[in-house]
Amino acid sequence: MTDWDVIEANGCAVPADRRLDDLVGELSLALADPDPLVRDGTPYSVLATWIERGVIPEARRLELGDEMAARFGHPEVQARTFAPLVLDMLVARGDLRxxxxxxxxxxYPGETDLRGRDAGLGWLHAAAHGADLLARLGLRPxxxxxxxxALAAARLTAPTTYVFDQLEDDRLARAIGRVLTRPDLSERQAVGWLDAVEVRFGADSIATPVPAEVTNCLRTLRLLYVLADRGVRADQDAVPLPLREAVKSRLAQVLDRIVRR
Known part of the structure; x- marks a missing residue:
């Protein structure tokens, strides 16, 4: 088995006696491993470095992306929830299918295991990892x-018993905010996705105690309101929303409708 710690210590140089394709295949498997020290350890950082540096040829990166897309149907949760992390790396590099x-x-909206962290499996973070990929894709022309x-709205309105407790609401709000910085968005596009949230949670028929998905949605939209007002941070600078006032107004309407239901 490859000693990834040694490879990382050598500046992530590809070993001269190993085929790159075999190493990438091993890394792909590692990012589905139930052992968090394997999945979220040195193999993750080596793969990220190789993708960023262009060490892995484009054809192999596209194959890797296909593997991750297929992994969304994997029976094990850690395999599903780490797939968007790899796709995020690839899309950031310029690859997309x-x-x-x-x-x-x-x-993304159909994933039922939203736990942030599991005692045995380590970080899972389906909602947060998915949010990162959603933002990355949402900025691609x-x-x-x-x-x-619309995908963010579908995730927010999907039934769940898990109340976000690992800053998933922050990650999702920031992802939506980043998409809303697109200069080509029309006003209708910038606010139309909230219609589905209002229809789902604005009705008087919602039961009490408050369902977990309502709590998650409220937390996410409240932070999104702040981001719409202050701008969405990208690196060090806050990027303003081109349709700031329209988004804030519609968010306020939907939030008021939900809390007054």
Missing amino acids: SAWVDAFERW EVAPERML
Whole structure:
């Protein structure tokens, strides 16, 4: 088995006596491993470095992306929830296939295991990892921004028993905010995704105690309101929303409707 600690210590140089394709295959498997020290340890950082530096050829990166897209259907939760992290690396490098977006769109609102962390499996973070990929895709010109906004609404309104407790609401709010910085968004596109939230949670028929998904949604939208007002941080600078006032006004309407239901 490859000693990834040694590879990292050597500046992530590819060992001269190993085939790169074999090493990438091993890394792909490592990022589905139930052992968090394997999945979220040195193999993760080596793969991220190789993708960022372009060590892995484009053809192999596209194959890796296809593997991650297929992994959204994996029976083990840690395999599913680490797939968006790898896809995020690839999209950041400039790689993208429409099939990856389709697979992500099917998985994200349908994932039922939203636990941030498990005592044995370590970090899972489906909602947060998915949010990161949603933001990355939502900033790509090939992806319609309203598609990612609708996907965020679908995730927020999907039934769950898990109340976000590992800053998932922050990650999702920031992801939505980043998509809302797109300069090509129309006003209708920037606020239209909130209609589904209002329809789902604005009705008087919602039961008490308050369902977990309502709590998650309220927390996310409240932070999003702050981001709409102050700007969404990208690196060191806060990027303003082009349709700041329209987004704030619609957020206020929906939040008021939910809390007054």
